[in-house]
Amino acid sequence: MADVPVIDLRDPDAPARIDRACRDHGFFSVTGHGIDPALLDRLLVTASAFFARPEEEKATIAMVRGGRAWRGWFPLAGELTSGVPDRKEGIYFGAEGAAGDPRPLHGPNLFPDQPAELGPTVLAVLDAFTALGHRLMGLLAVGLGLDEDAFARDLTSDPTILFRIFHYPPVRPGDGAGDWGVAEHTDYGLLTLLLQDASGGLQVRSGGEWRDIPPVPGALVCNLGDMLERLTEGRYPSTPHRVRSPEGGGRLSCPFFFDPSWD
Numbered sequence: 001m002a003d004v005p006v007i008d009l010r011d012p013d014a015p016a017r018i019d020r021a022c023r024d025h026g027f028f029s030v031t032g033h034g035i036d037p038a039l040l041d042r043l044l045v046t047a048s049a050f051f052a053r054p055e056e057e058k059a060t061i062a063m064v065r066g067g068r069a070w071r072g073w074f075p076l077a078g079e080l081t082s083g084v085p086d087r088k089e090g091i092y093f094g095a096e097g098a099a100g101d102p103r104p105l106h107g108p109n110l111f112p113d114q115p116a117e118l119g120p121t122v123l124a125v126l127d128a129f130t131a132l133g134h135r136l137m138g139l140l141a142v143g144l145g146l147d148e149d150a151f152a153r154d155l156t157s158d159p160t161i162l163f164r165i166f167h168y169p170p171v172r173p174g175d176g177a178g179d180w181g182v183a184e185h186t187d188y189g190l191l192t193l194l195l196q197d198a199s200g201g202l203q204v205r206s207g208g209e210w211r212d213i214p215p216v217p218g219a220l221v222c223n224l225g226d227m228l229e230r231l232t233e234g235r236y237p238s239t240p241h242r243v244r245s246p247e248g249g250g251r252l253s254c255p256f257f258f259d260p261s262w263d
Contacts, residue, residue: 004204006216008032009135018136019143022224026239027204029219030136035128037218043125043165044197044252046118051089051167051250053114061110063092069107070094070162076169084183087245090166093122095130103262105160125254126163129193133159133258136191136222144232156190158261168201168243168251181251182243187225189259194221199251205240213241227260 004025007017010032021028050058055075063072071092077085093109101107111119134152141150168181181201196202202213202221213221229238243253 004028004206004211004213006031006219009034009139015139015142018139022140022143022236025204025206026229026237027206027213027221027223027241029213029216029221031216031219033132033135033220035132035220039121039124039128040195042117042121043195043254046115046121047091047165047167047252047254048250049115050091050112050118051252053112057114058089058112061091061112066092066110067107068104069097069101069109070105071107072110081185082183084180086183087171087181088166088168088243090164093126093163093165095126095161096123105162106262122163122165126161126256129163129256130159130161130258132193132220133161133191133256136193137258140191140228140236144235155260156258158263160259160262162257162259164255164257166251166253166255168199168246168253170249170251171245171247180242181245184240184242186238186240187223187257188227189225189257190228190231191258192223192225193256193258194223195254195256196221197252199246199249201244201246201251202253203242203244210242225257225259 004027005021006029008031058073061072063074066072073091076089079086097106099108137151138148142148196215198215203210224236224238226238228236
């Protein structure tokens with residue numbers, strides 16, 4: 001088991017514990033975040049139902065239809081990480097916006113007709129994760145010796161957010177697939193929050209070796225991106241991580257990216 005700590009946000013010492021975790025690992029998990037577990041369960045159930053639909057049906061909300069907003073579904077091996085095709089399919093969402101917004105990564109979402117519950121569930125999750133992103137950035141600021149609203153005043157007053165749901169199909173004997181659903185990489189932004197199902201597979205490179213990050217019921221994994229490493233002059237490192245393809249059954253993971261305001 002990895003020695004990445006699990007931090008209860010209700011702990012009065014949470015800012016100091018987060019600061020230590022960021023300096024030592026670049027990763028930590030949080031509990032006590034206040035997000036309804038039933039909402040997270042509903043997200044995984046409805047996402048699983050979507051990925052079980054026929055491919056031609058999923059393609060009705062393909063990313064090519066999302067334009068500059070960069071929303072929609074992509075098929076298995078439709079993305080590259082470190083030049084290697086990922087063994088996953090996925091769907092991209094973001095803050096619900098108006099059609100015709102000239103800014104990249106801003107605009108309306110593409111939601112499938114079935115399951116009908118996926119759209120409302122995703123919008124509720126976006127609200128909850130955005131609020132948690134602001135809260136965590138405040139705790140990071142305190143850990144750095146800054147005012148709690150130091151980031152919110154300028155950097156993240158209107159954060160750019162991107163939410164993805166990934167489905168990793170199982171590796172089966174003789175299919176010739178590699179071990180890695182996603183190759184080694186770091187995230188480019190400020191802060192990533194990750195909901196993963198019970199399948200496991202996430203690994204981080206810490207202390208010169210790869211360590212598993214096993215799922216903790218009710219916990220969300222937090223990892224730091226390249227922007228935060230630069231902002232803190234290396235105090236908070238952006239830690240390399242990767243995902244091992246599951247065996248026997250599929251895997252769902254839901255990363256939420258909390259990044260600076262577009263301006």
